[in-house]
Amino acid sequence: MLSLQAATVRFGERAALDAVDLEVDDHRIVCVLGPSGSGKSTLLRAVAGLQPMDGGRVLLAGQDQAGVPVHRRGLGLMFQDHQLFPHRDVGANVAFGLRMHGTGRAETNARVRELLELVGLPGAERRAVAALSGGEQQRVALARALAPRPKLLMLDEPLGQLDRSLRERLVVELRTLFQELGTTVLAVTHDQGEAFALADRVVVMRDGRIAQEGTPLDVWQRPASAFVARFLGFDNVTPATVTGQAAATAWGKVPVPEGSPQGEADLLVRPAGVRIGAPEDGLRCTVGVRTFRGNHVTVRLLPENAPVLEAECALRDTPDEGAVVGVRFDAAETVVLAGAGKPSGA
Ligand SMILES: Nc1ncnc2c1ncn2[C@@H]1O[C@H](COP(=O)(O)OP(=O)(O)OP(=O)(O)O)[C@@H](O)[C@H]1O
Numbered sequence: 001m002l003s004l005q006a007a008t009v010r011f012g013e014r015a016a017l018d019a020v021d022l023e024v025d026d027h028r029i030v031c032v033l034g035p036s037g038s039g040k041s042t043l044l045r046a047v048a049g050l051q052p053m054d055g056g057r058v059l060l061a062g063q064d065q066a067g068v069p070v071h072r073r074g075l076g077l078m079f080q081d082h083q084l085f086p087h088r089d090v091g092a093n094v095a096f097g098l099r100m101h102g103t104g105r106a107e108t109n110a111r112v113r114e115l116l117e118l119v120g121l122p123g124a125e126r127r128a129v130a131a132l133s134g135g136e137q138q139r140v141a142l143a144r145a146l147a148p149r150p151k152l153l154m155l156d157e158p159l160g161q162l163d164r165s166l167r168e169r170l171v172v173e174l175r176t177l178f179q180e181l182g183t184t185v186l187a188v189t190h191d192q193g194e195a196f197a198l199a200d201r202v203v204v205m206r207d208g209r210i211a212q213e214g215t216p217l218d219v220w221q222r223p224a225s226a227f228v229a230r231f232l233g234f235d236n237v238t239p240a241t242v243t244g245q246a247a248a249t250a251w252g253k254v255p256v257p258e259g260s261p262q263g264e265a266d267l268l269v270r271p272a273g274v275r276i277g278a279p280e281d282g283l284r285c286t287v288g289v290r291t292f293r294g295n296h297v298t299v300r301l302l303p304e305n306a307p308v309l310e311a312e313c314a315l316r317d318t319p320d321e322g323a324v325v326g327v328r329f330d331a332a333e334t335v336v337l338a339g340a341g342k343p344s345g346a
Pocket residue numbers: 011016034035036037038039040041042043190
């Protein structure tokens with residue numbers, strides 16, 4: 001459906017998109033995520049034709065889009081800067097793209113009715129946009145983007161301004177809706193929870209390049225680098241020397257899975273792999289702050305001469321703050337990361 005080939009956009013000396021290659025297959029939901037300034041919006045704008053490129057190509061259904069203006073690319077756009085028209089009612093907003101395509105009145109009305117049902121706002125045609133809640137406005141924006149049956153739907157922070165519980169609900173609804181319609185989607189979001197819940201594939205960006213691409217499960221289980229691991233919120237990352245099934249680290253010897261890359265590398269230990277026991281058993285740590293997370297507790301552990309460790313504990317196994325404990329590691333929860341020789345904070 002969509003193919004980016006060496007797509008490059010420069011602002012002065014800086015490449016906001018640095019020779020990016022990306023394929024989005026039909027009926028796929030791809031989420032691009034990454035820190036602020038990593039080039040996510042630039043990528044979306046380049047695909048839409050809103051941002052001229054300094055190099056490379058964008059192909060849609062095999063057609064090079066060079067010189068094709070935004071309204072002729074057959075895209076549905078739901079961008080932050082494409083807000084609803086506040087002085088028109090819901091129906092007129094949803095009908096906007098259809099009118100632009102010269103669709104007749106009866107067909108437009110039928111399609112608007114169908115779309116409003118689809119997004120869970122049946123019969124809302126005559127309601128004023130200003131009188132809708134944030135979540136309802138988001139649904140209207142989605143209906144408007146979907147109305148002309150776009151080849152590719154592009155979403156920029158689709159649920160950005162909504163509160164967490166509404167976002168969590170809508171993200172499930174969106175995924176179901178896109179799967180039912182067979183829509184191909186390219187979405188950009190800051191929120192990794194949202195990206196992982198919505199996407200078939202996630203693309204993590206860093207400094208205008210793709211740092212990792214894969215299914216949500218792949219990326220979560222096997223981050224490609226210390227950068228991706230930290231971006232996903234894993235803090236237990238440390239330089240290591242791997243020999244066989246053991247890694248020498250500031251936390252002592254940590255077991256690693258069979259077949260792990262050997263030599264100098266960064267090591268990730270998931271909090272679930274940090275096992276707390278008696279003080280004489282393993283790495284001695286003092287228990288720091290504990291954070292309640294619903295079905296488990298995250299505990300900060302302070303070893304004497306090594307970086308802080310984060311552990312995940314069952315509610316009833318949580319040690320007291322200030323207690324001295326011993327820590328062992330579970331090989332199944334450790335990952336030897338690629339990108340050896342780079343500073344682990346990078
Ligand atoms: N019009 C512009 N002029 C100059 N520099 C720009 C312009 N647009 C983007 N940039 C720069 O390009 C880089 C990538 O920006 P972009 O907006 O694509 O990042 P992003 O990942 O979408 O960030 P955010 O999550 O904050 O929206 C940044 O360094 C940004 O400052």
